[in-house]
Amino acid sequence: MRDHDRRQFQRVPFRAEVTVRAAGRTLRSGSTLDLSMNGILLEAAEAPPAEGTPCDIAITLTGSDPLVTISARGFIVRSGPGTLAARLSEVDLDSYQHLRQLILHNAADPDQAERELSDHQGIRPDHRKSGR
Numbered sequence: 001m002r003d004h005d006r007r008q009f010q011r012v013p014f015r016a017e018v019t020v021r022a023a024g025r026t027l028r029s030g031s032t033l034d035l036s037m038n039g040i041l042l043e044a045a046e047a048p049p050a051e052g053t054p055c056d057i058a059i060t061l062t063g064s065d066p067l068v069t070i071s072a073r074g075f076i077v078r079s080g081p082g083t084l085a086a087r088l089s090e091v092d093l094d095s096y097q098h099l100r101q102l103i104l105h106n107a108a109d110p111d112q113a114e115r116e117l118s119d120h121q122g123i124r125p126d127h128r129k130s131g132r
Contacts, residue, residue, distance in 0.1 A: 009036040010113050012106040017062070018042050020084065022055035022076060032059065033083070037103055037117065039074075041085045048079040055086055061098065070095040070102075 011034040018029040018040070029042040040057065049055070052075055059070040071092060078085040091099060100117060107113035 009038055009116050010103070010107050010109070011036045011039070011041075012103055012108070012113075014102065014106055017060045019058045019060075020048070020055050020086065021057075022053045023049040025049065027084070029084075035059075035099075035102070037099060038088050039077070039085065040088065041083060043082060044079065044084040045082075048084040049076055051076050051078060057086060057088065059099075061102070068098055070098050072099075 013033070014035045015031050018032055020027045020029070020042075027044060027046060027048060029044060031043050033041045033043060035041075040059070054073070054075050057070075057072045057074060059072075061068040061070065072088040072095060073090040074086045074088040076084060077087045103117075104110050104113055
């Protein structure tokens with residue numbers, strides 16, 4: 001099964017400054033490639049930590065005063081030359097609301113995105129990683 005066949009949420013193209021903290025390191029990315037309610041793909045100038053590594057993610061949304069930061073916890077699911085993909089598993093309520101609005105505003109099909117959000121009621125942890 002291809003990755004996009006298993007996805008619970010639409011991915012939207014979005015550019016933002018992202019900071020990932022994992023394995024005692026801080027990685028900065030000048031640009032996300034795409035974003036969903038439970039995942040992010042971003043450019044990585046340096047070699048990211050191994051798959052499965054827990055991480056803290058901060059997505060800074062420019063253009064607002066004060067600046068808005070979406071904060072999440074998750075784990076790295078894929079890394080390769082120049083890219084890093086992470087699954088989001090925990091997001092606080094304010095960050096969830098900002099992420100939700102960002103997805104709805106940038107989705108190719110906002111109605112489908114709204115249905116996905118209604119069906120899932122938030123971000124679901126990946127139970128495969130927790131052994132359940």
